[in-house]
Amino acid sequence: MEYEAVIGLEVHVQLNTATKIFCSCSTEFGAAPNSHVCEICMGQPGVLPVLNREALDKAVKAGLSLNCGISDYSKFDRKNYFYPDLPKGYQISQFDYPICGKGYLDIDLSDGSTKRVGITRAHLEEDAGKLVHTEGAGYSLVDLNRAGVPLLEIVSEPDMRSSEEAFHYLKSLRNIMKYIGVSDVNLEEGSLRCDANISIRPKGDDKLGTKVEVKNMNSFNGVRKAIDHEIERQIFAAENGERIVQETRLYDAAANKTHPMRSKEEANDYRYFPEPDLPPVCVTPEEIDNIRKTLPELPREKMRRFEKDYNITRQDAITLTDDFDLAAYFEECLKGYKGEPKKAANWIQAEVMAVLNELSMGITEYAAKMMPATQIAELLNFVEDGTITGKMAKDVYAAMVDTKKTAKQVIDEKGLKQVSDSGELEKVVDKVINDNPGEVEKYRSGKKNVIGFFVGQIMKETRGQANPKMVNDILTKKLDQA
Amino acid sequence: MPEIGLKDVENTAKLAKLEFTGAEKEKFAGQFSKIVKFVEKISELNTDDIPPTTHAVEKRNVIREDSVGESMPIDVFEKTAPKALDRSIVVPRVIEH
Incomplete structure (x- = not known):
C-alpha cells in the first residue's frame, strides 16, 4: 500500500529580549548557574509577574511576518505539570486566547514549486530552567537562568507531506525570524526548537492517522533525518499489522532512531486555567500598525526582487537572501560595481563564500574586519574595464585576503596589468x-x-x-x- | 455534569501529587459534586452574549519596560533551596530518556 505522511511542526522561538518575560532578570546566555534568577522566576509565593513590553511587541511582529491575525484580546494561562526544571509547578502560557491567530507561510521547494503551510496560532510562554546531570551522580542540578525567558510557540497546520517540506518550512521560518530581528534562532544553542507531529495514512485518505510527537531534533539535518526515520518506522509498523500508539518519542541523532519517552505523568492533562496574576492584554489596531511599519522586506520578497531586478537565477537569489547580512553585502557591492549583477552574485557565492568557509567567519565580521563590499566592487570593476582578467582577479583577491590591501594596491604592486596592446x-x-x-x-x-x-x-x-x-x-x- | 466519583478525586490527587485516605476521598467526592452542581446553576441563564469572566479585576495591559534589574545574590539563592551545590539546586536524579 502507498502511504502519505502528514506532518505539523511546533516551533519554539526564543525572543531576544534583554529581560525575562515576567521579571527584570537578564536573559544573557551562558552565565554562571542561577546568576539571573529572582523571586518571580523562581516561583516564590506572593510575587507578581508583569509582562515585558518587548516580548509582546516581538510576538506581534513575528505574527505579522507570518500573516497571522493579531488578537485584540489575549490572556495568559497556567499549564500545570511537575518537573524539577519548572519552579512554579506550572508554566505560564496561553491556552484559548493566543496573541497570534491563523496565518500562513509560503515556502519554495527544491523543484521550484511553492507551497503554502498554514499557521494555526502562535502564543507567548515562559521557558523552563535547565537540568544538569553529572555522570554517575545520584542527583541532578537545577539552573534557573533560562526559567522565564520569553518563547513564542508557533504551531503549524498538519500541511506538510515530507521531511523536505518540513525542512524548508523550518528554514524559512528561521530566516524570517532572523530578518525581523526577534530572535537569534540558533537550533544548536536552543534559541530555536522544533517538535514534529507525524502520522501516516493510506494515500488518498482524508482521515488523519494516529500522531506521534518527535522531540529532540537539534539541527536542520536532524529534523530531516528524524522525520524520515519516523515515517519509515510508522509505515513498517502499519505494514506488519502493528498499532501505532499516540506517544512522544525522542530522536537520537547518533543512532538516527527515535525511542519512546518516559511519559511525564498523565500526559496532556495540564488542567489549564487563567493566570490570575496577569491581566489580559489588548493590542490596539494602531499599535499593530506601528509594529507593522517596522517590518523589513522579508526573505521571500527579497529573493523575488533579486531574481527579477538583478536578473540572477532563483537558486542564486535563494542563496544570497538566505542570510540577511549576505544579501546586504551583495547589494552594497552592487552600489559600486558597474558590471552585470550576475557577475557580482557569482563572485560572492564562489570566491567570498569560499573564504568565509575557510576562515569559519560570518559575512558581518568579514565585511567589518576583512573586506568591505566596496572593495569587491572595486576589484570586479578592474575586470569589467579590462585592467585585469577574471583569472588574474582571483590571484588579486587572494592577495587582498592575505594582506588586507585594496585591489588597486595589489595590482600596482605586482605590476599586474592585462596586456591589451x-x-x-x-x-x-x-x-x-x-x-x-x-x-x-x-x-x-x-x-x-x-x-x-x-x-x-x-x-x-x-x-x-x-x-x-x-x-x-x-x-x-x-x-x-x- | 455527572457526579464526581472516587476515580476523579484519585486522578486529581495524583496530578497534584497529593495522597488521601479512603475517607478523605469520599468526603472530597461529595464536596466536589456539590461545587460542580453549584457552578452548573449558571446554565439556567442564557449567557450567549456574555463573554466569559477570566479575571476578577478590570485591569488590562499591565506591562513593564524591558530593562534589566537586579537578580538575587547567589548566597541568598542557595539558602532558598533545601540543598544547593555548585550554585545550583540539588534534586533527585532525573532520567530524561
Missing part, C-alpha cells in the same frame, strides 16, 4: 605560432580545437596577463591566414 600581443602570438609549426599544421588541417593549446602557450608567455578576447581574435586571424 595589440602590437605587443601580436609579437607573442607570432612567436608561439613560429615555435609550434606542427600544431599550426593540425589547425589548418581542420583540428580547430588546438586553438586551446595556442591560447595556453600565449597565457604562459604573458604570465596570464594577456587580454583573452584579443588573443583569440589575433590568433584566429593569423591562423586562418595563408
Whole structure:
C-alpha cells in the first residue's frame, strides 16, 4: 500500500529580549548557574509577574511576518505539570486566547514549486530552567537562568507531506525570524526548537492517522533525518499489522532512531486555567500598525526582487537572501560595481563564500574586519574595464585576503596589468605560432580545437596577463591566414 | 455534569501529587459534586452574549519596560533551596530518556 505522511511542526522561538518575560532578570546566555534568577522566576509565593513590553511587541511582529491575525484580546494561562526544571509547578502560557491567530507561510521547494503551510496560532510562554546531570551522580542540578525567558510557540497546520517540506518550512521560518530581528534562532544553542507531529495514512485518505510527537531534533539535518526515520518506522509498523500508539518519542541523532519517552505523568492533562496574576492584554489596531511599519522586506520578497531586478537565477537569489547580512553585502557591492549583477552574485557565492568557509567567519565580521563590499566592487570593476582578467582577479583577491590591501594596491604592486596592446600581443602570438609549426599544421588541417593549446602557450608567455578576447581574435586571424 | 466519583478525586490527587485516605476521598467526592452542581446553576441563564469572566479585576495591559534589574545574590539563592551545590539546586536524579 502507498502511504502519505502528514506532518505539523511546533516551533519554539526564543525572543531576544534583554529581560525575562515576567521579571527584570537578564536573559544573557551562558552565565554562571542561577546568576539571573529572582523571586518571580523562581516561583516564590506572593510575587507578581508583569509582562515585558518587548516580548509582546516581538510576538506581534513575528505574527505579522507570518500573516497571522493579531488578537485584540489575549490572556495568559497556567499549564500545570511537575518537573524539577519548572519552579512554579506550572508554566505560564496561553491556552484559548493566543496573541497570534491563523496565518500562513509560503515556502519554495527544491523543484521550484511553492507551497503554502498554514499557521494555526502562535502564543507567548515562559521557558523552563535547565537540568544538569553529572555522570554517575545520584542527583541532578537545577539552573534557573533560562526559567522565564520569553518563547513564542508557533504551531503549524498538519500541511506538510515530507521531511523536505518540513525542512524548508523550518528554514524559512528561521530566516524570517532572523530578518525581523526577534530572535537569534540558533537550533544548536536552543534559541530555536522544533517538535514534529507525524502520522501516516493510506494515500488518498482524508482521515488523519494516529500522531506521534518527535522531540529532540537539534539541527536542520536532524529534523530531516528524524522525520524520515519516523515515517519509515510508522509505515513498517502499519505494514506488519502493528498499532501505532499516540506517544512522544525522542530522536537520537547518533543512532538516527527515535525511542519512546518516559511519559511525564498523565500526559496532556495540564488542567489549564487563567493566570490570575496577569491581566489580559489588548493590542490596539494602531499599535499593530506601528509594529507593522517596522517590518523589513522579508526573505521571500527579497529573493523575488533579486531574481527579477538583478536578473540572477532563483537558486542564486535563494542563496544570497538566505542570510540577511549576505544579501546586504551583495547589494552594497552592487552600489559600486558597474558590471552585470550576475557577475557580482557569482563572485560572492564562489570566491567570498569560499573564504568565509575557510576562515569559519560570518559575512558581518568579514565585511567589518576583512573586506568591505566596496572593495569587491572595486576589484570586479578592474575586470569589467579590462585592467585585469577574471583569472588574474582571483590571484588579486587572494592577495587582498592575505594582506588586507585594496585591489588597486595589489595590482600596482605586482605590476599586474592585462596586456591589451595589440602590437605587443601580436609579437607573442607570432612567436608561439613560429615555435609550434606542427600544431599550426593540425589547425589548418581542420583540428580547430588546438586553438586551446595556442591560447595556453600565449597565457604562459604573458604570465596570464594577456587580454583573452584579443588573443583569440589575433590568433584566429593569423591562423586562418595563408 | 455527572457526579464526581472516587476515580476523579484519585486522578486529581495524583496530578497534584497529593495522597488521601479512603475517607478523605469520599468526603472530597461529595464536596466536589456539590461545587460542580453549584457552578452548573449558571446554565439556567442564557449567557450567549456574555463573554466569559477570566479575571476578577478590570485591569488590562499591565506591562513593564524591558530593562534589566537586579537578580538575587547567589548566597541568598542557595539558602532558598533545601540543598544547593555548585550554585545550583540539588534534586533527585532525573532520567530524561
